[in-house]
Amino acid sequence: MKTRYDAIIIGGGHNGLVCAAYLARAGLEVLVLERRPVIGGAAVSEETVPGFTFSTFSYVMSLLHPKIIRELELRRFGLEVLPASDLFCPVDGKDFLLLSEDVAKTQASFARFSRRDAETYPAFARHLEECAGLVRRFLFETPPDPARGDLRGRTETLALLWRHRRIGRGFHRLVDLFTLSAADFLDRWFESPIIKAVFAYYASIGTFAGPRSPGSAYVILHHVMGEHEGAAGWGFVRGGMGAISRALAESGKRFGVAIATEAEVAEIRIRDGQAQGVVLADGREFQAPIIAANLHAKLLYERLIGARHLPAEVLADIRHYRTLSTAFKINIAASAPPAYTAFDPERAGIDYPAYVHIAPDLDWLERAFDDAKYGRFSARPFMTPVVPTVRDTTIAPPGRHVVHLFGGHAPYTLREGNWKEAKDRFARTVLETLELFAPGFSSHIIDMQVLAPPDIEAILNLPGGHIFHGELAPDQLFWKRPIPGYADYRTPIRGVYLCGSSAHPGGGVSGIPGHNAAREILRDRRWRRLRS
Numbered sequence: 001m002k003t004r005y006d007a008i009i010i011g012g013g014h015n016g017l018v019c020a021a022y023l024a025r026a027g028l029e030v031l032v033l034e035r036r037p038v039i040g041g042a043a044v045s046e047e048t049v050p051g052f053t054f055s056t057f058s059y060v061m062s063l064l065h066p067k068i069i070r071e072l073e074l075r076r077f078g079l080e081v082l083p084a085s086d087l088f089c090p091v092d093g094k095d096f097l098l099l100s101e102d103v104a105k106t107q108a109s110f111a112r113f114s115r116r117d118a119e120t121y122p123a124f125a126r127h128l129e130e131c132a133g134l135v136r137r138f139l140f141e142t143p144p145d146p147a148r149g150d151l152r153g154r155t156e157t158l159a160l161l162w163r164h165r166r167i168g169r170g171f172h173r174l175v176d177l178f179t180l181s182a183a184d185f186l187d188r189w190f191e192s193p194i195i196k197a198v199f200a201y202y203a204s205i206g207t208f209a210g211p212r213s214p215g216s217a218y219v220i221l222h223h224v225m226g227e228h229e230g231a232a233g234w235g236f237v238r239g240g241m242g243a244i245s246r247a248l249a250e251s252g253k254r255f256g257v258a259i260a261t262e263a264e265v266a267e268i269r270i271r272d273g274q275a276q277g278v279v280l281a282d283g284r285e286f287q288a289p290i291i292a293a294n295l296h297a298k299l300l301y302e303r304l305i306g307a308r309h310l311p312a313e314v315l316a317d318i319r320h321y322r323t324l325s326t327a328f329k330i331n332i333a334a335s336a337p338p339a340y341t342a343f344d345p346e347r348a349g350i351d352y353p354a355y356v357h358i359a360p361d362l363d364w365l366e367r368a369f370d371d372a373k374y375g376r377f378s379a380r381p382f383m384t385p386v387v388p389t390v391r392d393t394t395i396a397p398p399g400r401h402v403v404h405l406f407g408g409h410a411p412y413t414l415r416e417g418n419w420k421e422a423k424d425r426f427a428r429t430v431l432e433t434l435e436l437f438a439p440g441f442s443s444h445i446i447d448m449q450v451l452a453p454p455d456i457e458a459i460l461n462l463p464g465g466h467i468f469h470g471e472l473a474p475d476q477l478f479w480k481r482p483i484p485g486y487a488d489y490r491t492p493i494r495g496v497y498l499c500g501s502s503a504h505p506g507g508g509v510s511g512i513p514g515h516n517a518a519r520e521i522l523r524d525r526r527w528r529r530l531r532s
C-alpha cells in the first residue's frame, strides 16, 4: 500500500465517502481510513443474526441529496430506494392517523379527530413545504463567520446576504423556526394534541428536547426537508442503509479512491500549523497535506489534533459542544411483524404499516422528555417501528422479518445505576409500550440487539452516542456548527478539514457535509496553486 496521498479521509462513514469521491473525481489521490471492519459508519447493513441483515443504526432514507445521487451516479452503483408505506400513527387500540402523499387521505384521517384541523392541513402542508424550501436554500452554503472583522469575513457574509436578498418574509419564518418550540409552531395551525403529535414527533427524534423546548421547531424541518417520494419523503434502501455506503465507495473507487478498514487513526501529524499526515493506532503512518475528518468534531479537536496545537478559546468552545444522546435503537429478528389492533387495511388503504410512529399525543412526547431531563429513561418511550422486509425480501429468510425500533428517550447518563444494569429493564419497557398497540409482538422475537447511547458511542467511536454528531439546536447550527469561527469546514490547522455530521448542515444521511467540505478543500487548493 502507498504511504503518500494528496488527501486522507479519517472515517469511512457516508460523509467521508462522499468527500473522498468528490476529491478523487477532481483528480486527487485519496485514501479513506476506517476504524471498523466495515465502511459506512451509521449507514451500514450488518448480518448480526444469521440470515437477517439489519440497518444497525440509520434505517430509513430521505435526506440523501438528489444532487449527490446524480453526480456520483449512485443508482448505477446499486442504490435503490423503496417507498415506505404511508406513515401510520396509532392513537389507541382502535383508531389511527395517516400521513400520506395523498392530501385527501391524510385529511380524511385527521377529520376523525378534528374537522377544523383536517381543513387546515393543506395550508399547513404548503407552509411546511415553503419552510423546508427556505432551509434547503442554505444546505449547500458554506457558513461564513459574521464576527470576523477582516475583509474575507465581511465579503463572505455580505455575499451570503446578497444571494438570499429575495428571501422577503421568509426571513421571519426562519427566525420562528429557530426560536419557537414545536408545540408553539403547531399551535398556530392545529387544535388537536393528537394531530399535533404527528408533526411534533419529528422534533423529538435524536434530540434531547421535548415538543415544548424552545428551538425544537427547527428539528421538524430537519426531518422533512428531504426531496424523495414516500411516507413524508422517507423510504427504505434495498439491502439496508449499507447499500448507500457501498454505492458511494464503488463510485469513489472508479476515480481511484483507496479504502482501508481496521485502520484507526490515533493522531494527526502537524508541523508549523500545517497537516503532514496521520499515525494509526497500530503505528502505521500515511502522509498527505490534506486531512478531512469524518469523525465527530470533539474527537478531531481534542484527540487527533490535540490541545497543544489549539488556542484556548477553541478548546473551550469544543468542550461545550453538546453531544449527549437520548436515542436508542433495537434491532429485532422476528417470525412476524407487529400486528397493530388499530390497523384496518381497508380503512387505511395500505396493505401493512411498514413505517409507524408511536406517540399518541403531545403530552406523551413531553412526558418522555421529562423523564430524560431527570436522568431516567422514559417510562413510556416514543418510538418508530419499521419493517423493511415488507418491501425488501432480500434481508431476511422467507416469512421472517427485520423489525427496527428507534426512539427516545434513553439518556446517555442515568442518574441511578448504569446502562449495563438498566438495559434489560429498558428493553422490556420499550416492548411493553409497543405491546399497548401491537399485543403479542414479543412472542415473535427470535433475537434482538439493544443499543443504548453508550453502545452507539462504543461501536461508532461517537462521543455521547449522538446520532447527529451533536445537538441540532440553534446554538449549534449554521455559523456556530461545530464552533464559532470554524463552521466553514476548516480548522485552526492548515490542511485539516471537518467533513462529517458535526459540520453544517448536521446529521442524517444527507452526504451534504462531505460534499461541501470537498468543495472547500478544492477551493483552497486552487488558491494555493494560483498563489504559488
Ligand SMILES: Cc1cc2nc3c(=O)[nH]c(=O)nc-3n(C[C@H](O)[C@H](O)[C@H](O)COP(=O)(O)OP(=O)(O)OC[C@H]3O[C@@H](n4cnc5c(N)ncnc54)[C@H](O)[C@@H]3O)c2cc1C
Binding pocket: 010, 011, 012, 013, 014, 015, 016, 033, 034, 035, 036, 039, 040, 041, 042, 043, 056, 057, 058, 059, 060, 061, 062, 063, 263, 264, 265, 266, 294, 295, 296, 327, 328, 329, 406, 456, 459, 460, 461, 462, 466, 467, 468, 469, 499, 500, 501, 502, 506, 507, 508, 509, 510
Ligand atoms: C441509531 C441511529 C439511527 C439513525 N437513524 C437515521 C435514519 O433513519 N435516517 C437518517 O437519515 N439518519 C439517521 N441517523 C443519523 C445518521 O445515520 C448519521 O447522522 C450519519 O450517518 C452520520 O454520518 P457521518 O458520515 O457524518 O458519520 P459516521 O457515520 O458516524 O461515520 C464516522 C466514521 O468514522 C469512523 N471513525 C471514528 N473514529 C475513527 C478513527 N479514529 N479512525 C478512523 N475512523 C474512525 C467511524 O467508525 C465511522 O465509520 C441515525 C443515526 C443513528 C446512530
